[in-house]
Amino acid sequence: MIALEVGLGDRSYPIYIGTGLLAETTLITKHLAQPRVAIVTNETIAPLYLDGLTKTLEAAGVRVLPIVLPDGESHKVWDTLNIVFDRMLTARCERKTTVVALGGGVVGDLAGFAAATYQRGVPFIQIPTTLLAQVDSSVGGKTAINHPLGKNMIGAFHQPVAVIADTDTLRTLPDRELSAGLAEVIKYGIIGDAPFFDWLEANLDRLLARDPEALAYAVRRSCENKAHVVAIDERETGPRALLNLGHTFGHAIEAGLGFGQWLHGEAVAAGMVLAARTSRALGHIGDAEVQRIERILARARLPVSAPDLGFERWLELMGHDKKVEAGTTRFILVRRIGEAYIDASVPRAVLERVLAPDAVHA
């Protein structure tokens, strides 16, 4: 096991990464303010891990309230959140009761927002069980639910007290979700870690074959990248926005097709290709770099073509992005592999070319 620290002063917290961590109860209990937790999970994850986790916690004297939600991005909405509030209030969970998110990004985002707002905030532990959640959503304190007018539009920054990434849970992950997680892993290489991108090109087959050592390294290196950015810009007033490479386009794809049609990581992959092509259209990178990006995403079994939403619909959907400032959509673009930047002045004509039906399907 390794432990990384997200350095946020008195809100710093550890990320534990390794195998067999779900059975190491003290990783949880040492972070509890009272011996009581509400475990928020979903119908897919519960049969795999909920019983075991509940039993080991109860054996350690912890009262457990299990809350099992329906699975899927389409449930990351107020009605589902209210199930959590109802259950916690009925069970009289208190301000020192810890919410434990056991699952992927949807569970983590929703449970985290419940923890951020239940009685104005209770402690929170993330136990991510997907690659996407282990390398991205469980670290950094972003919590949210979706709104019909935009993804993650209602939320809060609420840092967990600990993140426990047990790489054993990746063994049961469906192939499609493994690939979706790899999209975010590859993203770290593109935005700020060229050596990691090189390593990913060399080791992608090992990751797809779920080589435990390779997966552990990818999770660790991704978390190191993320922890570094979060520590210097917790509230996304500056460099943290770079972590959104591919997300402005990607969110538009998710919203345009209806949440839950494409996995988040799939939309981000296609979005990163569009960001790369936009960067090329602006003269920052050449064909070779766009092709390297497309190739590694395709090898990871991710989409490199976006659906055709229609140009005006693209603009409308991207206009709801949280990075919009003074009416201008701010794009995360690529100066070279390993260096992303924020561009608030992408000409409409460039977007029109990049998003043309024959271009997105190219």
Added chain:
Amino acid sequence: MIALEVGLGDRSYPIYIGTGLLAETTLITKHLAQPRVAIVTNETIAPLYLDGLTKTLEAAGVRVLPIVLPDGESHKVWDTLNIVFDRMLTARCERKTTVVALGGGVVGDLAGFAAATYQRGVPFIQIPTTLLAQVDSSVGGKTAINHPLGKNMIGAFHQPVAVIADTDTLRTLPDRELSAGLAEVIKYGIIGDAPFFDWLEANLDRLLARDPEALAYAVRRSCENKAHVVAIDERETGPRALLNLGHTFGHAIEAGLGFGQWLHGEAVAAGMVLAARTSRALGHIGDAEVQRIERILARARLPVSAPDLGFERWLELMGHDKKVEAGTTRFILVRRIGEAYIDASVPRAVLERVLAPDAVHA
């Protein structure tokens, strides 16, 4: 005009108190991150102040999105909050758009929670138009909506960037709401400011007659008390809980009768009487002090008798209090006028006596 500071490091903010402040546009504009605001108000306040405020802001080059909500505590719920989200998203409000709460405690709490969670948090200015909001709810960053199982159960700590308390707005305040505000003013005297309690006894008639000078002093002294407590305990892990004198009983009254039947301040008044009687039953204060508390509240035209909810229902409702810890309701009690404390060990028999039907109506 005077300006007090709530000292919270880089989240410190001013409270402006005085007459004619609604017309002093720079008090708002100097705190804006972009020249754009969403003004959240209600159907009662809008006809009085919304037009004027909108015009002066627009004259200063600020884009204004007015959002007028139904009036009343029963609307401090998710569905109303979602009106704010819908309007802000449809109008494409951004992360630097400031939410301005124009109204009483319900508007401030709900608009504040909208600001805390819209796109994970946007800036927020409080313009309280009731005495209650000016002396209490607009200062300190507590935001919330109600849940069927408890008042203010879903919320966040989100500090405003400024509070503008224009005492002119108190002129149009209904008598009943003026009295409700005085409950919280009197509370500051009881919990930590005996000289202020003395002053209130001497000046209550001036306050009821809406003497501007007396009102301004009461608002100022209340805000000073509150700002001091908030600065030393922003998240209510310690002394800030003392501000909840009368609130555990009071919230039970509000929830037990259905939100909106009693005004918050009325419930707090009756709750403070119950807290005083509990303190007397425990031997901390005598009849004379209980009578002083009852007398000043009665003079302020506030209820000093609680409704009969039935003992088990009282306990159940108080069990949902956010101060509950390890299953124990923590009461704010009075050691003497000017000194409150937290008591987690009030015997059931004492509560049974204090809450007996003939006792609450005594």
